[in-house]
Amino acid sequence: MKKYLSCNRILVVVVILLALLHIALLSVSPPGFFLDESAGAAHVVAMLQHGTNAHGQAWPLFSASLGGGYTTPIYLYPLVGWAALFGTSELALRAFSLAATFAAIAAIACTAMLWKGRRFGLITAAVSLALPWGWIQGSVAWDPALVPVFVAVPLLIFSILIRTKQQNRFVTAALLVVLSLSLVALAYLYPPARVTAPLLFLGYYIVLLFRNIISYRLAFVVCLLSLLAALPLAAFMFQPESLERSRELSIFHGQSIFGGAIIFIGNILQLINPVFLFVTGDANLRHSTGVQGMLGLASLPAVIILAVAAFRAVVTRPVARTLIHNSTVQLLLLCTAGVIFSITGSALTNEGQPHSLRATAAWPFFAIILAIGWYKLLDQRRAIRTTAISLFVIATAAYIIDVALYYPIRSHDAFDTDIIHQLQAGKDILDYPDLSKQYYQTR
Numbered sequence: 001m002k003k004y005l006s007c008n009r010i011l012v013v014v015v016i017l018l019a020l021l022h023i024a025l026l027s028v029s030p031p032g033f034f035l036d037e038s039a040g041a042a043h044v045v046a047m048l049q050h051g052t053n054a055h056g057q058a059w060p061l062f063s064a065s066l067g068g069g070y071t072t073p074i075y076l077y078p079l080v081g082w083a084a085l086f087g088t089s090e091l092a093l094r095a096f097s098l099a100a101t102f103a104a105i106a107a108i109a110c111t112a113m114l115w116k117g118r119r120f121g122l123i124t125a126a127v128s129l130a131l132p133w134g135w136i137q138g139s140v141a142w143d144p145a146l147v148p149v150f151v152a153v154p155l156l157i158f159s160i161l162i163r164t165k166q167q168n169r170f171v172t173a174a175l176l177v178v179l180s181l182s183l184v185a186l187a188y189l190y191p192p193a194r195v196t197a198p199l200l201f202l203g204y205y206i207v208l209l210f211r212n213i214i215s216y217r218l219a220f221v222v223c224l225l226s227l228l229a230a231l232p233l234a235a236f237m238f239q240p241e242s243l244e245r246s247r248e249l250s251i252f253h254g255q256s257i258f259g260g261a262i263i264f265i266g267n268i269l270q271l272i273n274p275v276f277l278f279v280t281g282d283a284n285l286r287h288s289t290g291v292q293g294m295l296g297l298a299s300l301p302a303v304i305i306l307a308v309a310a311f312r313a314v315v316t317r318p319v320a321r322t323l324i325h326n327s328t329v330q331l332l333l334l335c336t337a338g339v340i341f342s343i344t345g346s347a348l349t350n351e352g353q354p355h356s357l358r359a360t361a362a363w364p365f366f367a368i369i370l371a372i373g374w375y376k377l378l379d380q381r382r383a384i385r386t387t388a389i390s391l392f393v394i395a396t397a398a399y400i401i402d403v404a405l406y407y408p409i410r411s412h413d414a415f416d417t418d419i420i421h422q423l424q425a426g427k428d429i430l431d432y433p434d435l436s437k438q439y440y441q442t443r
Contacts, residue, residue: 007378011122018129019102021400026091026098026139031408032417033090034286037141038436039065040075045088045442047080054438062236066433068245074150074189075143088439090141097145101138105129107152108364112371114156114163115331123378124371130396131370132296133356133363135403137287143190144360150186150193151200151342152364154179158204161213173218179204180226188233191246192345192358199341201226249349267347270354282356285411291402294356295366298395301388302373306332309376332372338365 033041042054043063050056053063053071062070079096086092105128113121128134138145157179166172180201187197205223208214236242247253251267252260270276277295281288288294313329339362346358377388412418423440 008119008122011119011126014126015122015129018126022098022101022129022135022139025135025400025404026094029403029408029411030136030140030286030415031412032415032420034140034142034415035433035436036066036069037090037093038420038439039433040071040079040142041088041090041093042435042438042442043071043076044079044083044093045439047076048083048088049442054435061232066435068241072143072189074185075146093141094139097141098139100146100149101134104148104152104364105134105367107149107156108367111152111156111159112368114159115327116375120371120375123374124368127299127302127371127374128364128367130296130298130392131294131363131367132281132289132292132399133294133360133366135399136289136407137357137360140286144357147186147190147193147360148364150182150189151196151338151361154182154186154200154204155338155364157182158208161208162211166213169218172214173222176208176214176218176222177225180222181229184226184229184233186361187230190358192349193361194233194237195345195348196342196361199344200338203337203341249351251348251350253350263350264347267349267353268343271343271346271356271359273354276354276356282352282354284352284355284357285407285414287355287357289399289403289407290410291407292395292399294363295370296395296399298392298399299370301377301391302370304373305376305380305388306369306373328372332369335365335368338362339369 039054043060043065046052046054052058053060053076055064057063060076061073063076065071079093082096082099083092086095105125108128109121109125112124134148138148157175160166161172161175161179166175183197183201186200187194205214205219209216209219237246250260251263255263276282276293278293278297278300281290281293283290292298342362342365343359345361346353346355349355349358374388378385380388420440423437
């Protein structure tokens with residue numbers, strides 16, 4: 001018990017330290033507001049000052065931004081409330097994204113606790129905070145930063161329904177409504193999630209119905225409610241502008257079905273490529289630092305122990321029996337399916353592959369998978385445990401040092417830093433979009 005409590009205390013310290021480092025680095029890295037961030041910020045400022053978006057539309061559903069993209073209501077309206085309290089500075093707007101990232105990590109940790117207890121929850125929180133995937137993508141002021149929240153909350157609610165016996169039908173119904181509407185909000189939030197959200201929705205409902213946790217009548221009513229909530233999104237998606245953008249980004253654009261399928265498989269392989277995950281990451285420096293990949297070198301010990309455990313499970317016992325009775329394996333399968341569903345939307349696009357930002361819904365599931373590996377590692381012999389923890393500390397520290405000192409220099413051009421400084425100084429930049437100029441001129 002003394003050893004157990006000591007381990008938990010250390011994990012709490014690690015979680016707090018990593019969270020404080022995220023906050024401290026927010027003003028340093030990324031180095032400046034990107035074009036898309038300032039365009040979204042222009043809508044926020046206009047909403048606070050005039051009650052309309054930057055185009056003069058009152059209560060907009062989607063606000064046109066740059067490059068054919070849109071600022072979504074799921075991001076805009078909560079951010080307006082945040083900005084009313086904390087201001088519209090670049091730091092304040094990015095702090096909203098970081099707060100959403102912390103909320104997602106809290107939901108992931110609570111999910112882990114439901115499955116395997118407090119210690120596993122703390123490990124999951126530490127792993128989530130350490131993963132390179134969240135350091136940059138989790139602090140940039142744009143819609144995708146909120147994606148993990150609307151992935152983690154339905155996962156938490158699904159776990160509550162699966163792991164606890166709800167006697168009250170009204171509580172079960174309320175939880176199912178929140179789960180479903182969170183996934184609808186996920187579909188509103190980010191175009192690639194319009195593939196991920198229905199897949200997660202269908203997967204959760206199949207399991208809940210199969211295990212008799214919810215009735216078919218309740219499922220029908222909540223699905224009908226979710227369908228009504230999604231109708232405005234469907235109407236928007238069938239507008240000519242939206243259809244054209246989707247067509248241009250689709251892997252099937254100018255391809256046969258067979259050709260598109262080959263591209264899809266290639267994109268999936270790129271997104272799960274170990275070099276991409278552990279070494280290089282996304283080539284776009286607005287999505288990744290370009291060092292240590294999306295999962296980082298610190299994740300390798302957990303991956304190795306999971307691979308060894310999977311091999312032993314297949315060799316030493318019937319797989320079917322393991323799947324039925326082992327909650328760890330069930331959680332691992334759940335998160336593996338979640339990763340597949342989450343990267344599907346990214347793999348269906350033909351731009352900038354491997355595109356980690358479009359696959360950002362996967363990192364909550366990856367965090368839990370890696371936490372399972374670390375949970376097993378902490379119970380290994382001292383030599384194995386010490387080696388694994390040493391690698392985690394060294395790799396994570398090296399990544400944080402790079403984010404603080406070298407990434408801002410390396411990514412300077414990717415964030416239009418010089419242009420932003422000129423706009424802040426009152427200079428007119430002719431080739432800079434008017435929508436982004438509005439943020440600096442009216443703030």
